[in-house]
Structures are given as structure tokens and as C-alpha cells.
Amino acid sequence: MQISERGQITIPKSLRDRFGLNHNVEVEVTPTEGGLLIRKRAAAQHPVEGVYAILSDGGGTDDYIEDIRGR
Numbered sequence: 001m002q003i004s005e006r007g008q009i010t011i012p013k014s015l016r017d018r019f020g021l022n023h024n025v026e027v028e029v030t031p032t033e034g035g036l037l038i039r040k041r042a043a044a045q046h047p048v049e050g051v052y053a054i055l056s057d058g059g060g061t062d063d064y065i066e067d068i069r070g071r
Helices: 013-019 047-051 061-069
Strands: 027-032 035-040
């Protein structure tokens, strides 16, 4: 493998397939005593997952909005 003039490397397809490094997957590069460690960045939580089922205690969105507005 060579580093291009722009500092880019090409990860062989067999390794990309093996480790799930598909198009647009973010990776992080960490310096170690032995060199560099390249690994997939942990997937961020989707914003909807953070509030999923918040209204499951009954009522609905109208009741929830009234509650948070203090009415």
C-alpha cells in the first residue's frame, strides 16, 4: 500500500468487505506504540431513538404539550 500525494490510502476490497467498511462509513485513526490503528467509528444514536416511546404513558401529543407548558 502506498500513501497518495494527498495523504490517502486505499484499503483492499477484501478487508473492506471483511470489516464492513462500506462507502461513507466513518473511521477513526488512533496513534499507538506500534503504528496507527484504524477502526470504524461507533454509530451515533439516531435522534428519534432518544425520544422513542416518550408519550407511551397515556394521553397524546396535545396532552404532553399542555403538561410541559404548565397549563
